[in-house]
Amino acid sequence: MKQPILKELDLPDIALAEDYAELGADLFVRRFESLREKMEERALDFLVVYADREHAANFRYLTNFEPRFEEAILVLPAQSRPVIFLGNENKSVADYFTRVEHEVVHFPSLSLLDQPRIARNTFKERLMQLGAGRHTRIGVVGWKYFTQADGAGMESAFEIPHYIVETLRSIVGDSNMENATALLMHADHGLRSFVEPAQLAEYEYAASLASGSILTILDKVEPGQTELTLARHFETRGVPASCHPMLSVKEKARLGLPSPSTQRIDRGDFLTVALGLRGALSSRAAYVASSQDDIPLNCRTWAQEVVHPYMAAAYTWIKHLKVGITGDEIYQAVEKVYPRNRHGWHLNPGHLIADDEWVSSPIYEGSSIRIKSGSYMQLDIIPGPAKPWFGANIEDGYYVADSSLRQQLAANHPALYERMLRRRNYMIQKLGYSLSDDLLPVSPSCGYYRPYLLDRRKAFVFE
Numbered sequence: 001m002k003q004p005i006l007k008e009l010d011l012p013d014i015a016l017a018e019d020y021a022e023l024g025a026d027l028f029v030r031r032f033e034s035l036r037e038k039m040e041e042r043a044l045d046f047l048v049v050y051a052d053r054e055h056a057a058n059f060r061y062l063t064n065f066e067p068r069f070e071e072a073i074l075v076l077p078a079q080s081r082p083v084i085f086l087g088n089e090n091k092s093v094a095d096y097f098t099r100v101e102h103e104v105v106h107f108p109s110l111s112l113l114d115q116p117r118i119a120r121n122t123f124k125e126r127l128m129q130l131g132a133g134r135h136t137r138i139g140v141v142g143w144k145y146f147t148q149a150d151g152a153g154m155e156s157a158f159e160i161p162h163y164i165v166e167t168l169r170s171i172v173g174d175s176n177m178e179n180a181t182a183l184l185m186h187a188d189h190g191l192r193s194f195v196e197p198a199q200l201a202e203y204e205y206a207a208s209l210a211s212g213s214i215l216t217i218l219d220k221v222e223p224g225q226t227e228l229t230l231a232r233h234f235e236t237r238g239v240p241a242s243c244h245p246m247l248s249v250k251e252k253a254r255l256g257l258p259s260p261s262t263q264r265i266d267r268g269d270f271l272t273v274a275l276g277l278r279g280a281l282s283s284r285a286a287y288v289a290s291s292q293d294d295i296p297l298n299c300r301t302w303a304q305e306v307v308h309p310y311m312a313a314a315y316t317w318i319k320h321l322k323v324g325i326t327g328d329e330i331y332q333a334v335e336k337v338y339p340r341n342r343h344g345w346h347l348n349p350g351h352l353i354a355d356d357e358w359v360s361s362p363i364y365e366g367s368s369i370r371i372k373s374g375s376y377m378q379l380d381i382i383p384g385p386a387k388p389w390f391g392a393n394i395e396d397g398y399y400v401a402d403s404s405l406r407q408q409l410a411a412n413h414p415a416l417y418e419r420m421l422r423r424r425n426y427m428i429q430k431l432g433y434s435l436s437d438d439l440l441p442v443s444p445s446c447g448y449y450r451p452y453l454l455d456r457r458k459a460f461v462f463e
Contacts, residue, residue: 001337002432002462004311006451009459011219012426014212014444019415020205023064024163025099027198031062032082032100034191038183039078045136046127047166048075049182050160055143057355058184061192065097066240066355071110073164077130085123087111104325109163124167132171139180140168143356146179155179184226187327187362187369188439192354194374196385197409201400203279203354203376204442206239207397211282211445212273214300216246221288221453223267227260234275242357244274249288253390256285256382268294270390271453276357281378282443290454297389306385307451309390311460313338315433317350318447321377322436333363334381344384344391353378353397373402376442392451396443406447432462 037202040045050073051059059074063084066072070087077083084094087110094104105126108117116414132138145412146154158165158179160360168177168360177406178310184192195203231247240241247260249269256272265271265288270272274283292300334349351361362369376397383391399420401409409417427433441447450459 001312002315004308004460005431005463007455007461008456009430009461011215012444012448013422014215016208016212017205017415017419021201021203022319023099023198027196028064030098031191031194035076036078037181038219039139042139042180043137044139045078046132046138047076047141048138049141050164050212057405058141058143060355061184063094063098065094069112075127075130083126083130085110085279099397101180124171127171133171136172137176138168138172139178139183141181141184143181145181145185147256154432175359181375185360187352187360190360192359193241193352194372195354197413201413206277207280207443209235209237209239210277210280211396211443213275214273214282214284215445218284218453219456220338221271223265223288225265226262227265228262230265231260236277240278241276242278242281242355246272246274248272268296268308272393278355280397280443281353281357281395283395284449285308285391286451286453291452296388302389303451306383306389307392309338309343310383311449314379314394315462317379317381318439319434321371321398321400322438323371323400327362327364327369330363331365331367345382347382348385349381351378351380364435371400373400375407394449396445396446399442400438401439401440402438430461
């Protein structure tokens with residue numbers, strides 16, 4: 001296998017695309033049609049989809065709308081138009097965003113505390129008017145489904161608020177309810193395991209913003225700044241976040257997840273940074289240093305001990321990702337060059353990404369799930385080396401597309417397709433990666449990693 005070496009290299013092109021387009025109504029019509037087919041397969045009369053600000057991806061996938069401040073409920077009858085239950089502040093907003101024919105019902109209990117509560121029982125009453133009763137079956141969609149790995153009996157558990165579950169039980173009884181979140185989120189057969197080209201076009205805009213922000217931060221970091229000062233380079237242009245912004249140095253950087261603070265950045269600090277927007281996340285972790293001579297003496301061999309094996313794992317993941325490969329095959333390939341017990345990674349080596357930063361993952365030990373054309377995958381191998389070592393990070397998104405889907409992208413989204421081809425060429429010709437024809441880099445920073453951030457030109461390439 002090729003070995004990573006440091007070389008002077010031009011930065012990736014992070015120019016932001018200007019051909020961002022709103023999602024059309026036809027996309028949402030097709031999604032509802034596909035969902036109704038799945039409901040028929042499961043003999044479901046109704047689907048009840050719950051959302052709040054943290055868990056809005058399924059709701060937005062179907063409606064193009066996500067609730068702000070409040071919760072929301074979508075009820076999809078098998079044979080009639082969807083009904084959207086909204087609180088005081090959202091009840092007039094959904095009509096502006098939603099692309100399919102629908103009915104909005106005001107349900108004030110979804111509103112914030114102490115706001116007016118008028119027509120308190122509208123949710124239950126309207127469900128019964130729609131035909132829900134003791135002989136109907138309801139599938140409940142939240143943001144998580146459970147398997148035997150979660151414990152005995154957990155497969156029938158619900159994670160949405162208790163008051164909604166109890167209302168549904170009072171109408172149809174225990175035996176006529178099931179957790180149906182897998183219809184949307186399962187890594188194999190969930191509808192959201194496939195990302196349509198039109199949706200990818202929206203996500204690529206977010207990916208350019210996120211990775212552009214991260215690369216700018218890597219270029220702007222200087223000793224003497226605070227984390228908050230450096231964080232001013234996060235650029236969102238108003239695109240909603242998929243998670244909180246992350247930026248940390250010193251021992252706090254070991255945690256990965258904290259947001260920026262007033263902590264001072266010094267030469268020799270380790271830095272972690274990530275920005276997640278709706279449809280993308282980019283992350284890096286490296287030293288605020290010009291070379292190994294700037295970092296603590298007991299970590300001077302960090303590049304050889306930590307980064308080289310990690311980059312080999314990233315190279316392997318990228319090389320293997322293609323249509324038809326199983327999740328276990330990717331897992332075993334990564335495990336072979338980057339053993340989990342030695343390098344301390346505990347989560348899946350990669351996962352699906354969409355509106356939510358982590359949808360689900362087909363990549364785990366023993367997985368028979370095959371990567372499909374249309375999978376939007378996040379390279380997300382998180383090392384956890386023992387002290388005094390810090391890890392490394394090269395996290396970005398990749399789209400898997402067979403010949404037919406690539407032709408569709410080229411025909412319908414030519415500028416997007418051309419940008420991803422340029423990123424492929426950069427990764428292959430400049431960085432030395434080996435990519436399947438199926439693999440399209442979505443983020444401009446895909447494959448690019450600088451271990452010493454104060455050396456602005458040197459990055460790893462494979463030779």
